[in-house]
Amino acid sequence: MSLTSEPRFWRDPRMPWAELRQVQDGRRVCYAPHSHTQWSMGAITGGCSTFLYRNQTHSIQKGDLVLINPDQVHACNPVQDQPWSYFMLYVDTGWLTRLRYEAGLLSSEHWQDLTPGVLSDPIWHRRYCLMAHCLMDADRDLLEKQEALVSFLSDLMVHLAETAPEPETGVPxxxxxxxxxxxxxxxxxxxxxxxxxxxxxxxxxxxxxxxxxxxxxxxxxxxxxxxxxxxxxxxxxxxxxxxxxxxxxxxxxxxxxxxxxxxxxxxxxxxxx
CATH class of the missing domain: 1.10.10.60 (Homeodomain-like)
Known part of the structure; x- marks a missing residue:
């Protein structure tokens, strides 16, 4: 099967708080700096690229995960026409806030930024990809997809809470x-x-x-x-x-x-x- 640069999206009206994007050949997939209202997390599944986040540029490759807080400017772009592929998950901020609050990870039901940047961990990368393939599979039941996504995010939120960043100076x-x-x-x-x-x-x-x-x-x-x-x-x-x-x-x-x-x-x- 030949790879395509055309993005593939997963959305389900029964799970309106999540959206997934897959690109198999990202050599010509270029972004200008932008942001999302959702919290987002990407998995590099092949090749390498550059990741611009908060005016810092990171080199990322297969096996890396990128974590992006809501409204934070970022961009991922190919390196000298080298192949790369990825998944990108977008999660509604309000829904994720409630998930963290109900798990006892927040003292109130108000969004707090999670550890941003790059996470290089083969266990979390493998879990992410299993979750993503489950969502993309049209033959999987709704309950199975919900369990896959909620379980992954719940466990990840606990992990990130243990490595919370130092408070930063706020915007005037x-x-x-x-x-x-x-x-x-x-x-x-x-x-x-x-x-x-x-x-x-x-x-x-x-x-x-x-x-x-x-x-x-x-x-x-x-x-x-x-x-x-x-x-x-x-x-x-x-x-x-x-x-x-x-x-x-x-x-x-x-x-x-x-x-x-x-x-x-x-x-x-x-x-x-």
Whole structure:
């Protein structure tokens, strides 16, 4: 069987809190820096690639796992046209928070970042791949898939809790307010002057400070949010044209180009899943 660069997605409306993506040939699968609202975890199943996370670049290879906290900027890309393949799991943040809270790993039902970065452990990699193949198998029962995913995540959350990172300096409240404003008005035509007037920053300082803490400029952050809105529309069965409009894009071609640049898949490939 020949390998394909076209992504394969698993989604099940009976398990709406999880989504899985598989790429067998990632030599031409390139991402621009982006983020997800979900917690995500990837497994490199073949070859090697580079992993950009929080302005640090890691070399990763078969057997490595990458763990990405919600809203953290990242990108994985091939190395000099070398082959690589991977799975990528996306888990709803609220659902995972409840799982951790009910397991006694959180003192309250509020999200706390997990240990980020690269995990090189053959046992966890093997367990991840077994779970992923179970989800992708159309012949497996719903209960079996639920058990596979919940068991894997429950055990992993306990493991990560034992290696929790040191607390980091938080984002200044005013910059959080800028990000919240961009979240709420992502589909609007926002100007830099508007942001500066509203939050009391000079243009140059706002761009530098925002990029320092969010690893994206305000505009890139807003575009990333628009793509996330488009993904929601596509998963709900909306047409590409309607998804583009609802996500705040002026036309469908612009939406398609940006979607491909940030997700390394076309809107149609994503919607077909």
């Amino acid at each position: 409240e005013t910059l959080k307010a800028v990000a919240d404003y961009l979240d709420q008005h992502a589909t609007s035509d926002i100007s830099l002057d508007e942001l500066c007037d509203r939050f009391g920053y000079s243009p140059g300082y706002l761009i530098r400070a925002f990029r320092q803490h969010f690893h994206l400029t305000p505009h890139a952050y807003m575009v990333n949010r628009r793509i996330q809105l488009g993904q929601v529309q596509l998963k709900q069965g909306q047409s590409i044209a309607n998804a583009a409009l609802e996500a705040g894009f002026a036309d469908q071609p612009h939406f398609q180009r940006t979607f491909k640049r940030l997700t390394a898949s076309t809107p149609n490939q994503y919607r077909k899943a």
